[in-house]
Amino acid sequence: MSDVVYPNHLGIIMDGNGRWAKERGLNRSLGHKAGADNLIKLLDYIYKNTSIKVVSLYAFSTENFKRDKEEVSYLMKLFVTLFNTKLEKVKKNNIKVVFSGRRDNLPKSVLDAMDKTTDDTKNNTKGILNICLNYGGDYEIVDMTKTIAKQVLDGTLKIDDITKEVVSKNLYQDLPPLDFVIRTSGEMRISNFMIYQSSYAEYDFPDTYFPDFDSKCLEESLDKYRKRDRRFGNAK
Known part of the structure; x- marks a missing residue:
């Protein structure tokens, strides 16, 4: 494994759960459940078989609240189950779990499960799992700007001292830049996912729906x- 090149920070836009269910004549909720079950297997594979240190997951966007109320309600309950029980394998793999996104609009049950997961894994050191929940890349930049503006106003930060490093530290999580982003289901757009952190990321858009996106995929x-020529703006 040490001779194989892996991204340090992998992003996954988990798309296609609903269409996976529809093609099988199932309720969309069963697609989300299948996606959650697959996620646990995929994360277990990543942390046991690769050298990827950080994984960021697009679990639920700020815009997803516009979906059918029953679907949103089911997803919130699924998140509670995921965080409280299904992430046990991740925790046992010595992975620190953090969350990115706005806490407002999330039910207390979800917030409590998030806080417990964060607290339970805060001392883990092998890697980081960043779950983007009630997340929007534009909102992250807005919230970061407000935080830095407050620091300038209260005198703890000078305008001339604002650097890329300062910006990164004031995002939802201070993580390394994204190296590689995978969006399943064949949709070729990034949908507001970590737009600041992905400035030089490589992308792949496999046709596979997320519930079927296994370790082979x-x-x-x-x-x-591994075949990409990452230039970071340099000419070769």
């Missing part, structure tokens, strides 16, 4: 990443 995407 992941390795196929990673093989594409």
Whole structure:
């Protein structure tokens, strides 16, 4: 594994749960459940078989609250189950779990499960799982700007001292830049996912719906990443 190149920070836009269910004549909620079950298997594979240190997941966007109320309600309950029980394997793999996004509009049950998960894993050191929940990349930049503006107003930060490093530290989480982003289901857009952190990220858009995106699919995407010529703006 040490001779194989892996991204340090992998982002996954988990798309296609609803269409996966529809094609099987199932309720959309069963697609989300299948996606959650697959996620646990995929994370277990990543942390046991690769050297990827940070994984960021797009779990629920700020715009997803516009969906059918029953679907949103089901997703909130699924998140509670996911955080309280299904992430046990992740916790046992010595992974620190953090969350990115706005806490307002989230039910107390979800917030409590998030806080417990964060507290339970705060001392873990092998890697980081960043779950983007009630998240929007534009809102993250707005919230970061407000935080820095307050620091300038109260005198704890000078305008001339604002650097890229200061900006990063005031995002929802201070994480390394994204190296590689995978969006499942074949949709070729990033949908407001970590737009500041992904300035030089590579992308892959496999056609597979997320419930079927297994370790073999992941390795196929990673093989594409290894063949990319990452220039970071430099001419070669």
